[in-house]
Amino acid sequence: MREGWVRGLEDSYRQVHLDFHTSPLIPDVAADFNPEEFADTLSRAFVNSVTVFAKCHHGMSYYDTRIGVKHPSLRIDLLREMVDACHRRGIRVAAYYSVCWDSYIGEEHPEWLQIDRSGVPVRPKPFERPYYSWETLCLNTPYVDYVETQVREVLSGYDVDGVFLDIVVQRRPGCLCRFCRSSMDRLGMNYAVEEDLRRHSRMIEERFMARMWRLVREIRPNATLFFNGASSLNMARLAERYLTHFEIESLPTGPWGYYHFPLYARYLRNFGKPIVGMTGRFHLSWGDFGGLKPSAQLVYEAARIMAHGAAVSIGDQMHPRGRLDEAVYNTIGEAYKVVRRVEGLMHGSEPVYEASILALPRSRSADAYVFQEGGFGIDDSLAGAVKILLEDKIQFNVIDNLMDFDRYSLLIIPDFGLLDDDSRKRIAEYLSGGGRVIFSYKACLEEGGFKLPGIDLTFIDSERFDVDFIQVGSKLSEDIPPGFDIAMYGSGVYTGLSDGEVLAWVKEPYFKRSYRTYTSHTYTPACRVSGSPAIALSRDGKIMYIYSQIFAAYFRHGYWLYGRILRNCLGLMLRERLVQPTLPPTSEVYLWRRMGSLILHLMNYQSMRIGRHPEYITEYTSYSTLRPRVRVPREPRRVYNYMSGEDLRYSFSDGVVELVLEEPGIYEVAVLEDVF
Ligand SMILES: [Zn+2]
Incomplete structure (x- = not known):
């Protein structure tokens, strides 16, 4: 039984996610581990919840497992000592378990590895070990029985308050291992068809999550459960009924950047479950043992997560010998001093908003949100919209097409997204109720026509040039150098506006840059005003269209004039602001x-x-x-x-x-x- 009072997730604003992926080659695991010192170090840094390791990506377990492989140099039951010492100090403990990445099992049972469409197992090449590359097991093989047995061992043998199941992901579009091929045959699915592979991947993932959910509910009904991989636009709706909360893995100095967390925090908060926002103490990303953030940076990141209404989790990795680093916990302590001061204020608070980014599906696939850039759920268009809204101090949510539109004065559909019939109807109602919409580039464009109701815009063509130019009219001219032709890197969509107002025109260059037709180093200068609007307003002023991928371009290039254009557009479409834009953009x-x-x-x-x-x-x-x-x-x-x-x-x-x-x-x- 518990020896101390253990907090629930909702009171655990100050967490540490303690990575411990440790090769079997390391000879002295936990040699210096002292449970009291371990828990003391956490306590002194004001940590009140920690995620510690049951099994790592190497496939090594850190507890006395009957079926798995305990790390060969580990002499103690590290998980038990950590759980008990933390509980004695009232620190909540969740157990981490690596699911699809397991190097040991991948070597022992290569027949359980995921197989890609060229027939190659998903694992590092024999002479390479790039960063973040691991043997990747399939969730449709007997490996899942092994996982279930180990998770059962942890849940029934240890007083853990939650389970964090990492890497619950079938590589897209899908796996072609023999188990998957035969299950697709049985289901009447064709593994030569990409969409069937995607649907099958989702079925396998869902079946796994349901199985783990039942297991946790059976053994520890009050324990939290999270599947890492679920906190994305593509997976959240599928996963939400099998998890207790969402964690957003988002180390800003790693591949996620500073716009990933606000995007997903503002999306996932609409599901009504607790959210944990994860950053790291590292200079770079995971596994950066000698990388440490300045405390000012970590204070900023932790406070920013909390001020989004999420619990904060700071990623660390413990040295194999089992001592937490003083310097790391001094830095974490600086951040958590601030969080501790303010967290009580977040209880019972509701976000206030006036606008929303509407993330429409990108395809009709079961995987409706697969982004061009791939990986980590970052989409340049959505990130660019988050960037300008944060800079302009607009209070906003991020929603998908199944969520309520009517709470917002303005919806922004950045660059891409498909509108189905139901959403089209709901947008029409939203507009007639006084709502406004800004959309850009190929958003709502399908089969050569715009599906958005309320604006008479005809598609002509797109990408006519490599670069063209925007010439803004007087209504959008604030803080823009008069008469300057602003380059739009990447060109845009040429349209005709039959009824409405043109607020900016597209200017065309002399010619498209090619082997034969080129001038100067980069692109051809502007030469004539085209007949296409760069920015158009519907007759009733409720809908604004911008011809280019301006949101993605703002994120990619950070060009200040794109920011000015967007700010002026937002100024026109959202006149009465909750926060007036008088503060610095930073x-x-x-x-x-x-x-x-x-x-x-x-x-x-x-x-x-x-x-x-x-x-x-x-x-x-x-x-x-x-x-x-x-x-x-x-x-x-x-x-x-x-x-x-x-x-x-x-x-x-x-x-x-x-x-x-x-x-x-x-x-x-x-x-x-x-x-x-
Ligand atoms: Zn498979």
């Missing part, structure tokens, strides 16, 4: 409502982020004053700084509060009392 504002109060979270990032490349805050210098301007239903009774408890100066006029924040830090929280 700051972010998230509004939450808690009973009668409005909570304003202000994040300050000093170096400008350009697309994928992460910059670091190595030293923070404060602004002298920031003056957020927020629209509220009525004058607040009191406005104060939540962290210091001190009253903030403010003024109130025309329904807008202007707060005065002197020398703001990386993270500030203001409470506007009694405004609702």
